[in-house]
Amino acid sequence: MGRRIRIMADERVQQLSARFPKDVSEHYQQMIPAYQKGYADYVFQTDQEATQNRRIKQLTKNFRSYATKPYHYLQPLSSEDALQIATNWQLSSEMQASLLNPKPNQSSFQVIKNGLFFAYCCVEEQNGTLVLAFAIAPQYRGNGHGRACYQAIEDYIKTSFTDKQISLNLSPEEADNISFLESLGFQNVSNQDGYHLMTKPLVKE
Known part of the structure; x- marks a missing residue:
């Protein structure tokens, strides 16, 4: 059961990475696993594609802002x-x-x-x-x-x-x-x- 949950989490991370623009995807892939999973869980909380797209758009904006406002x-x-x-x-x-x-x-x-x-x-x-x-x-x-x-x-x-x-x-x-x-x-x-x-x-x- 634990292995199955891990595989599902990994699949969500890969799905989210593929939907980001290239520059954002590269940054996302370098994040620590806990952050990757957290963002993937947030986006895929809903099955509504329009809501997922809005969340991805907001995350893209946030990640790009790190260039001038790092935390x-x-x-x-x-x-x-x-x-x-x-x-x-x-x-x-x-x-x-x-x-x-x-x-x-x-x-x-x-x-x-x-x-x-x-x-x-x-x-x-x-x-x-x-x-x-x-x-x-x-x-x-x-x-x-x-x-x-x-x-x-x-x-x-x-x-x-x-x-x-x-x-x-x-x-x-x-x-x-x-x-x-x-x-x-x-x-x-x-x-x-x-x-x-x-x-x-x-x-x-």
Whole structure:
């Protein structure tokens, strides 16, 4: 029964994708499965083709608006997604270890952008400081999206944690990120054997 329901859901997703314009269909196909299923369920709640077409037209308008008005959403990271990231995202050994062997005081999140699995972040609480690690999926790197992604993470942290400071530990191979992090307000407070500690106060509005 469960397999049959899955097949039906997959068929609805494929049907909806085929009815979108090409550019919207390509975006829809890259969304996380939960979003794909949710939109397909919404469109096919009714058997009335005219109503389906109106809903598809509205979704097309919404998806195209993401080019100028992107949205970010954070949700807990599953162990399956953590394994996928550690295996495929070209991370440092330290970041891989934190994903696969999380500490008791560590929280990990998916960063969803416009329905896409865009990035991840881990935060570990240490005496009033949040130790942050985050990375953008390889296929989205180098396109100028890092600043908005980081800001979404910081905004979430401000509303979800009471800590007063964020810190980032950079390995030698991550040193190229220093100037970018400084532009976000981080200070490079120490450098030991090529490992940089960067901090930023959390100012809550």
